Amino acid sequence: MSDEPATLVGYLAYLHNERNYSPLTAENYARDIRRLFTLAGTTPLPDLKSHHIRRFIAQLHGSGLGGRSLARVLSAWRGFYNYLMRDHGCHSNPCVGLRAPKAPKALPHTLSPDEAVQLVEMPVATPPDARDKAMFELLYSSGLRLAELVGLDCEVMRNSLSSHELSVTGKGSKTRIVPMGSHALTALHAWLAVREQLAKPEETALFIGRNGKRITPRTVQRQLHQRGITQGIANGVHPHLLRHSFATHLLQSSGDLRAVQEMLGHASISTTQVYTHLDFQYLARIYDSAHPRAKKKT
Numbered sequence: 366m367s368d369e370p371a372t373l374v375g376y377l378a379y380l381h382n383e384r385n386y387s388p389l390t391a392e393n394y395a396r397d398i399r400r401l402f403t404l405a406g407t408t409p410l411p412d413l414k415s416h417h418i419r420r421f422i423a424q425l426h427g428s429g430l431g432g433r434s435l436a437r438v439l440s441a442w443r444g445f446y447n448y449l450m451r452d453h454g455c456h457s458n459p460c461v462g463l464r465a466p467k468a469p470k471a472l473p474h475t476l477s478p479d480e481a482v483q484l485v486e487m488p489v490a491t492p493p494d495a496r497d498k499a500m501f502e503l504l505y506s507s508g509l510r511l512a513e514l515v516g517l518d519c520e521v522m523r524n525s526l527s528s529h530e531l532s533v534t535g536k537g538s539k540t541r542i543v544p545m546g547s548h549a550l551t552a553l554h555a556w557l558a559v560r561e562q563l564a565k566p567e568e569t570a571l572f573i574g575r576n577g578k579r580i581t582p583r584t585v586q587r588q589l590h591q592r593g594i595t596q597g598i599a600n601g602v603h604p605h606l607l608r609h610s611f612a613t614h615l616l617q618s619s620g621d622l623r624a625v626q627e628m629l630g631h632a633s634i635s636t637t638q639v640y641t642h643l644d645f646q647y648l649a650r651i652y653d654s655a656h657p658r659a660k661k662k663t
Contacts, residue, residue, distance in 0.1 A: 372410075373398055376448050385538040387512050389582065397441035400425070410446075411455045418442070418459045426466060435465035474600055476610040481505055483596050484607075485548070492559040496580075497588050499549070499556035500572055504589075504604055506549035508611035508629050510535060511582050511604040517571040519560065526550060543628050 377395055380386040386394075404421040405413060422435055430438070442460045449455035476484065485501045488494065504514060513533045525531045529550065534540050545553070556572075563573040570579035586603055593602025600606075608629070616625050 369395075370402060372449060372453055373402070373445075375452065376445055379448060379452075387516075389512055390536075393437075394441045394444070397438045398445050400438065401442050401445070410449065411453075413459050415459045415463060418463055422463070422465065432466045439463060439465050474606060474609065475613045476598070476602075476606060478614055480596075480598055481607070481610050481614070484592060484598065484602065487592065489555065492556075492562045495552070495556045495559050496563070496572055497592065499552040500580075500585060501589060501592065501607065502549040502552040503545065504607040505611055506546040507531060507533075507543040508608050508615075509533060509543070510608065511585060514604070515570075515572060515580055515582055515585060518569045519557070519564075519571045520569065522553065522571050523557065526553065541627065 373395060376398070377391050380391045380394060381388070401410070401421070404424065405417070408417070418439075422439065425435060425438065439460055443458060446455060446458040446460055450458060485498065485505050487498050487501070489498055500514060503509060513535055516534070517531075521532070525545070529545050530542050531545055532540055532542055560571075560573060563575075563577060564570075565577035568578055572580040572585075574580040574584050589602055589604060589607075612625050612629055615628070
């Protein structure tokens with residue numbers, strides 16, 4: 366946007382050029398920082414103090430923003446102020462030491478194994494069908510993030526098919542190796558056989574949109590949501606739901622939390638541990654339905 370504050374434009378360039386943030390992540394930061402400019406009004410950002418920031422957070426909380434979102438906002442503001450101190454002569458960071466209100470820990474929704482299979486086992490009649498099936502199988506087979514999926518290149522995938530493993534670059538430009546299951550491999554072979562019918566010459570992307578170029582995250586979200594509706598899955602289906610389901614089903618089968626952490630690309634094991642709670646819920650339901658001592662007396 367041409368009317369963006371110069372400091373925000375500079376910060377976004379810094380995130381892209383020096384921190385290697387993805388365009389989607391940088392835009393999320395930009396959205397939160399625009400909130401700060403709006404809340405500050407005519408007050409220059411270097412003049413804001415901690416009590417101003419507390420009031421802004423209270424306003425956002427009062428408007429319905431939850432603890433998790435407020436923590437993200439504070440993190441974005443804190444990083445922006447660090448940049449202002451480094452490059453624009455700002456003398457202090459008023460966000461240091463401030464914490465967002467605690468949010469209740471909500472467990473991620475997941476599909477059942479039957480629902481996941483029902484979702485990805487789709488008929489293929491056209492090249493877009495083959496593309497969608499390959500995308501959905503890969504999301505569920507390998508636990509990819511949406512940005513990782515749309516960022517895949519065709520040549521990388523062709524070189525990975527024989528090893529049944531894929532090298533992906535995730536958050537913070539960290540690379541990890543993820544497995545590809547047999548169903549995903551079959552779907553990918555089928556897609557690669559018809560990809561040229563959609564792709565423009567010289568296009569390197571693995572997955573192609575209607576314009577012949579790299580598919581957009583929004584298109585993937587829309588196609589997957591529509592597939593969920595077609596299959597009668599009540600809760601809204603989105604790419605991260607398949608990632609959650611991948612992690613939960615893998616943990617239920619293997620019990621290997623460290624392996625799941627590595628395949629998801631989580632920097633901290635604590636992030637992965639949420640799936641142990643999901644696994645416990647699953648085991649608790651099995652116990653309640655099957656164990657003689659768990660059944661209520663009538």
